[in-house]
Amino acid sequence: MEFGGAVSGTSSVKVVESSSKRVMRSSDTMLRILGLLVTLVAAVLVGVDKETEVLSVTVINTLPPLHVPVTAKWQYLSALVYFMVSNTIACLYAAASLAYSITFLARKFENNTAILVRTILDLIILGLLSSATGAGTAVGVLGLEGNSHVLWKKVCNLFSGFCREFAAALVLSLLGSLVFLLLVVVAVFNLHKRSSIK
Numbered sequence: 001m002e003f004g005g006a007v008s009g010t011s012s013v014k015v016v017e018s019s020s021k022r023v024m025r026s027s028d029t030m031l032r033i034l035g036l037l038v039t040l041v042a043a044v045l046v047g048v049d050k051e052t053e054v055l056s057v058t059v060i061n062t063l064p065p066l067h068v069p070v071t072a073k074w075q076y077l078s079a080l081v082y083f084m085v086s087n088t089i090a091c092l093y094a095a096a097s098l099a100y101s102i103t104f105l106a107r108k109f110e111n112n113t114a115i116l117v118r119t120i121l122d123l124i125i126l127g128l129l130s131s132a133t134g135a136g137t138a139v140g141v142l143g144l145e146g147n148s149h150v151l152w153k154k155v156c157n158l159f160s161g162f163c164r165e166f167a168a169a170l171v172l173s174l175l176g177s178l179v180f181l182l183l184v185v186v187a188v189f190n191l192h193k194r195s196s197i198k
Helices: 002-048 078-107 112-145 160-197
Strands: 050-057 066-073
Touching: 002 078, 002 160, 050 160, 078 112, 078 160, 112 160
Parallel strands: none
Antiparallel strands: 050 066
């Protein structure tokens, strides 16, 4: 009688472990898809973000003002270039790691070393995205507020469309950072569960 109860208890533990593995795999896959999408959209938003406005410049008070077309592009500021490149790298990594995850989901096998390497890569992408989002935010605040101490003028009042699109890209990049943070948490939890089972 006791033997049958032990077998029943063991089989229910295996069912719970199997269910837990499926949840971990599906959450990893869903997070990687989300990371791919948000970094892709952030990179595309910045890549197509361009606005041209006509600026009136008075050279001499007695002459009429000159009307000069001025264009805002992401290529003009190194922080925005870094932001664009970082989101592109994160997007490509998310696509590659998603393909890798789906491959191992089909086989239902992945060793601890592979999980650890992927977690380290997730951490590197998290750091890259976080630093790029911080650099982009700093430039965005300067564009919105200016800096009177160094005589930098506000530009978002002139290039409002450019600033709005870039602000949306910043929010998406921050969301991408959070996604990669969650991927690291899921992987660490997965490694912890594997080590406690052994």
